Amino acid sequence: MSHPSRTGPWNVHRLPRADGRTFLVTGGNAGIGYFTAEQLATTGATVVLGSRDQVKAEGAMASIRSRVPGARLGHLRIDLADPASVGTAAERLCLDRLDAVVHNAGVALDHPPRRETEDGLELMFATNHLGHFALTRWLAPLLSAAPAARVVTVGSFAAKSEQLDLDDLQSVKDYRPKRAYARSKLAQMCFGLELDRRLRATGSTVLSMVVHPGGALDSLTPSRPPVHIRTAGGRLRGLPAGLVLQGKDAGAWPAVRAVLDPQATGGELWGPSCFGLRGRPRREPRWDQLTRTAVAEQLWDASCELTGVDPGLGLT
Structure with a gap:
């Protein structure tokens, strides 16, 4: 199905229809992923919420349905830190095609100690980057079966001040949680752009693009019980930050x-x-770190080795 034409400025409150299309949003049960799913549900598309927690996913779907009558929703149980869960994701979707995947789910740790997955990988790098890297491979047949599928990778504004350390991708030598998180998101963004370069080289119809939400705070986010409940006190405390930052509903735009x-x-x-922190969504110049193709290529090779899969295979 071709994308509809559009004229005039983009209106975040009047989205184009997407009836008949199917979108997967990882981490769709909370935060920016939830609001991405809620907003996409208003278009008539089927939206699948990727989440490892069935109860939280059901709560998120109930919240969406309360705001979007007739919303077409589904749940895919997936744990991005678990290769077995990721490897069977496409089969469990039970679809013949997928029109877009939003790589949004993530883990953010604020304090030491450094944590690892059962496979011995640093938790944030494994979940935020490697899990999505591998998931793209397993979704490849479904994405290729759609007329013009999209892979949308959600990075972070925090990544703008970081550089990848190719000799220490998993922060073994010098673990600082906030830096490790920012670097894992930078790795995601580099992957998304490198994926598109490889897709273009093969003549694929699948597009890959990268986004970031700016500064998105819970205190500026509208309530969506049981997903998120904003108290009056929290709202008042967040008002000063609202001059330069925004809520997670706007972060999804x-x-x-x-x-x-x-x-x-x-x-x-x-x-x-607005300064990359708040406001309506717009196309922006790539950050310096995102223009270094040699680094992205090395990251790709390292990610293939760590996951045992190559996302470029099967995407045509």
Whole structure:
């Protein structure tokens, strides 16, 4: 199904219809992933929430249905830190095609000690980057079966001040939680752009693009019980920050636009319009770290070795 044409400025509150299409949002049960799923559900598309927690996913779907009558929703149980869970994801979707996947789910640790998955990988790098890297491979047949599928990778504004250390991708030598998180998100973003370069080289119809939510705070986020409940006190405390930051509902806008806008294309970076921190979604220049193709290629090779899969295989 071709994307509908669009004229006039993008309106975050009047999204184009996407009836008949299916989107997967990892981490769709909370935060930016939840609001991405909620907003996409208003278009008439079927939205599948990827989540490892069945109860939380059901709560998120109930919240969406209370705001979007007739919403078409599904749940995919997936743990991005578990290779077995990721490897069977496409089979458990029971679809013949997938029109877009939003790689959003993530783990953010604030304090030491360094944590590892059962396979001995640093938890944030494994979940945020490697899990999505491998998931793309297993979704490849479904994405290729769609007329113009999109892979949308959600990075972080925090990554803008970091550099990848190719000799210590898993922060073994010098573990600092906030830095490790930012670098895992930078790795995601480099992957998303490198994926598009490889797709273009093979003539694939699948597009890959990267987005970031700017500064998105819980205190500025509207309540969505039971997913998120904002108290009056929390709202008041968040008001000063609202001058430069925004809620997670607005943080979802760049991802939603990357999925739906017929004028968006592969290899682009989308983020908030006001200093990259808040506002309507817009296309923005790539950050310096995202222009280094040699680094992205080395990251790709390292990720293939760590996961045992190559996302470029099968995407045509």
